[in-house]
Amino acid sequence: MSSAVKSYGVWILAAILLLILPYIFPAGASITTMCLIGIMVIFALSYNMLLGQTGMLSFGHAVYYGLAAFVTSHMINWAAKSGVPLPLPLIPVFGAAAGLFFGIVFGSVSTKRGGTAFAMISLGLAELVYSSSLILRSFFGGEEGISADRTKLIRLFGYNFGPQIQVYYLIAFWTLLCVILMYAITRTPLGRMCNAVRENPERVEFVGYNPQFVRFIAFSLAGLFAGVAGSLAAINIELAQASFVGAAQSGAVLLAAYIGGVAFFVGPVLGAILVTLLSIKLSDFSEIWVLYFGIFFITIILFAPYGLSGLLMMHAQFWRGPFGSKITRLGKLFGAYVVALIPALVMIFGAILLIEMIHHVAQKGAEGANMHFLRRNYLTVNTHTVLPWVGGVIAMIGGFFAFRFTWPTVANAWHNALVDAQRSGK
Amino acid sequence: MNSAIELKNLEKSFGKTAIIRGVSLDVKAGERHAVIGPNGAGKSTLFNLISGRFLPSSGSVLLHGENITGLRPFEINRRGLSRSFQVTNIFPRLSVWENVRCAVLWSKGYKYSFWRNIDKLEDVRARTQEILELIGMTNRAEIPAGVLTYAEQRALEIGITIAGGANIILLDEPTAGMSRGEAENAVALIRKVSEGRTLIIIEHDMGVVFNLADRISVLVYGQIIATDEPAKIKANQKVQEAYLGTAGHD
Numbered sequence: 001m002s003s004a005v006k007s008y009g010v011w012i013l014a015a016i017l018l019l020i021l022p023y024i025f026p027a028g029a030s031i032t033t034m035c036l037i038g039i040m041v042i043f044a045l046s047y048n049m050l051l052g053q054t055g056m057l058s059f060g061h062a063v064y065y066g067l068a069a070f071v072t073s074h075m076i077n078w079a080a081k082s083g084v085p086l087p088l089p090l091i092p093v094f095g096a097a098a099g100l101f102f103g104i105v106f107g108s109v110s111t112k113r114g115g116t117a118f119a120m121i122s123l124g125l126a127e128l129v130y131s132s133s134l135i136l137r138s139f140f141g142g143e144e145g146i147s148a149d150r151t152k153l154i155r156l157f158g159y160n161f162g163p164q165i166q167v168y169y170l171i172a173f174w175t176l177l178c179v180i181l182m183y184a185i186t187r188t189p190l191g192r193m194c195n196a197v198r199e200n201p202e203r204v205e206f207v208g209y210n211p212q213f214v215r216f217i218a219f220s221l222a223g224l225f226a227g228v229a230g231s232l233a234a235i236n237i238e239l240a241q242a243s244f245v246g247a248a249q250s251g252a253v254l255l256a257a258y259i260g261g262v263a264f265f266v267g268p269v270l271g272a273i274l275v276t277l278l279s280i281k282l283s284d285f286s287e288i289w290v291l292y293f294g295i296f297f298i299t300i301i302l303f304a305p306y307g308l309s310g311l312l313m314m315h316a317q318f319w320r321g322p323f324g325s326k327i328t329r330l331g332k333l334f335g336a337y338v339v340a341l342i343p344a345l346v347m348i349f350g351a352i353l354l355i356e357m358i359h360h361v362a363q364k365g366a367e368g369a370n371m372h373f374l375r376r377n378y379l380t381v382n383t384h385t386v387l388p389w390v391g392g393v394i395a396m397i398g399g400f401f402a403f404r405f406t407w408p409t410v411a412n413a414w415h416n417a418l419v420d421a422q423r424s425g426k
Numbered sequence: 427m428n429s430a431i432e433l434k435n436l437e438k439s440f441g442k443t444a445i446i447r448g449v450s451l452d453v454k455a456g457e458r459h460a461v462i463g464p465n466g467a468g469k470s471t472l473f474n475l476i477s478g479r480f481l482p483s484s485g486s487v488l489l490h491g492e493n494i495t496g497l498r499p500f501e502i503n504r505r506g507l508s509r510s511f512q513v514t515n516i517f518p519r520l521s522v523w524e525n526v527r528c529a530v531l532w533s534k535g536y537k538y539s540f541w542r543n544i545d546k547l548e549d550v551r552a553r554t555q556e557i558l559e560l561i562g563m564t565n566r567a568e569i570p571a572g573v574l575t576y577a578e579q580r581a582l583e584i585g586i587t588i589a590g591g592a593n594i595i596l597l598d599e600p601t602a603g604m605s606r607g608e609a610e611n612a613v614a615l616i617r618k619v620s621e622g623r624t625l626i627i628i629e630h631d632m633g634v635v636f637n638l639a640d641r642i643s644v645l646v647y648g649q650i651i652a653t654d655e656p657a658k659i660k661a662n663q664k665v666q667e668a669y670l671g672t673a674g675h676d
Contacts, residue, residue, distance in 0.1 A: 192527065206499050207532060
């Protein structure tokens with residue numbers, strides 16, 4: 001019993017969480033956001049079957065996502081027109097099949113080589129598919145794409161999947177299923193040989209395995225799950241369009257996986273949640289949010305190469321001993337973080353203020369001198385006066401030096417926590 | 427006795443440089459065979475040709491009478507030949523346990539299975555455990571292989587090589603860079619794991635070679651100048667001139 005709880009407990013909790021989330025965040029915008037997150041979670045985890053598990057850097061993973069989205073749209077239209085009794089919740093099966101099919105076709109070429117050659121081939125294939133999308137109009141629908149009315153299919157238990165909340169539960173079901181399956185695959189002979197291929201493909205050949213074939217299967221399976229994600233995306237917005245197979249979509253999944261951290265299974269899940277939220281929320285604050293997103297990505301690459309999950313796992317070593325001492329230990333450490341965070345925020349505020357003012361002066365001079373900082377009304381600055389510029393510079397530079405001043409405090413707190421954890425571990 | 431490995435007029439050139447220049451060799455099943463020779467004689471290249479890492483320029487390699495020339499390394503491995511490497515060649519960020527288990531999987535027939543829980547494969551677990559006990563690393567099982575000491579990595583290298591139960595084992599300088607004590611442990615390990623199997627070993631330490639080998643081949647400048655029992659190799663005039671005399675005991 002206890003081992004069953006241990007093995008399945010986390011999935012049961014996840015299922016309950018997915019069930020109650022719409023009651024916690026009932027707003028329409030929240031439901032929409034959660035749908036996008038679910039899709040991105042599947043997509044990012046499927047990408048990590050390549051990058052994190054097998055060591056294959058792909059620049060064209062959106063190909064399998066996008067093609068499956070088009071197949072899904074066509075499938076819905078065909079079923080609606082021909083009256084074939086195919087309920088919407090089963091449609092992602094066809095997306096999976098499409099992803100698998102194209103994964104097998106393109107994977108048979110691209111997985112012959114690992115490393116840089118694989119990355120280059122993936123880029124070439126992505127360009128190939130994207131340019132075909134503008135040529136093969138009957139399949140890709142040109143610039144409008146292929147729309148599909150999801151409510152036209154046969155009803156299942158009376159649900160027509162018109163309301164977004166019904167689509168949410170459809171996406172949640174498929175997300176949970178795919179996450180469980182992808183996790184299970186990491187714990188199979190193939191999953192472990194993927195890790196071995198990532199570490200040392202040559203040695204794999206001398207223990208009886210063909211590393212090319214390991215890559216090929218991993219690639220095909222990644223295509224399958226990307227296909228489910230693409231299929232859900234097409235269902236979600238009732239449209240498949242050329243941008244689904246494009247470079248930006250391939251880039252987004254790479255960023256999500258990397259920001260979350262590719263070394264841990266949970267990493268891309270965190271990355272998918274954060275990247276989706278940022279891409280929706282940041283645009284509320286600034287026109288040039290992509291710039292901030294880029295800076296954030298570079299910061300992660302430089303200072304947290306194992307991503308958010310890596311940062312979290314670094315703290316796992318402090319989670320030892322009696323409960324009270326764990327809390328005290330982490331509390332002291334987070335206290336030090338807060339000390340460092342305050343000047344860091346001042347620095348970031350200064351930098352953003354300067355960037356926004358430069359953007360305002362350069363791009364929107366016609367709107368006048370006044371700028372609403374981050375599109376909020378509570379801080380309006382006059383970009384034609386000296387004070388905000390000087391203030392921005394002082395906040396940025398002063399914040400930076402104050403931030404540096406706190407580093408020894410953080411290092412010290414880290415050291416103390418480590419010593420304390422080791423003592424209580426014995 | 428049957429031949430485990432037969433090399434027929436094997437040649438290997440890189441561009442215009444001939445490294446292996448017509449090697450013929452017959453290694454009997456169950457024998458411990460050492461290959462010695464000065465640096466740059468082509469010993470490791472010979473191993474690379476036998477194990478499928480390199481394609482020979484001409485000549486052939488027979489494994490239990492079957493021509494395996496041109497087969498890929500994993501195809502040769504599946505036929506029961508396993509090798510270690512002179513430069514440690516492991517899976518650095520995987521645990522010691524995972525390293526050995528990866529080398530066990532194929533031999534237990536699980537191939538590319540992605541529908542079986544690996545932790546529930548009792549035969550794989552038992553074999554992995556057995557190998558770890560054999561190489562004396564049961565208490566290091568959870569550690570990433572990359573952080574082991576050099577001697578431990580060499581032992582793991584041997585563990586990976588033998589884990590699949592190959593009946594022909596090629597070891598490329600297994601004791602290189604070890605202290606005297608570590609080398610003695612390694613030799614005891616090699617003796618144990620090669621019991622009832624065919625062993626071909628490249629080794630610089632003459633103490634190890636004369637102690638372990640049933641027969642010795644001397645490779646000089648891409649050619650075998652003598653193959654014989656240790657005592658006769660020691661007494662061989664040609665060998666003394668070409669190798670032992672010049673290189674000495676190193």
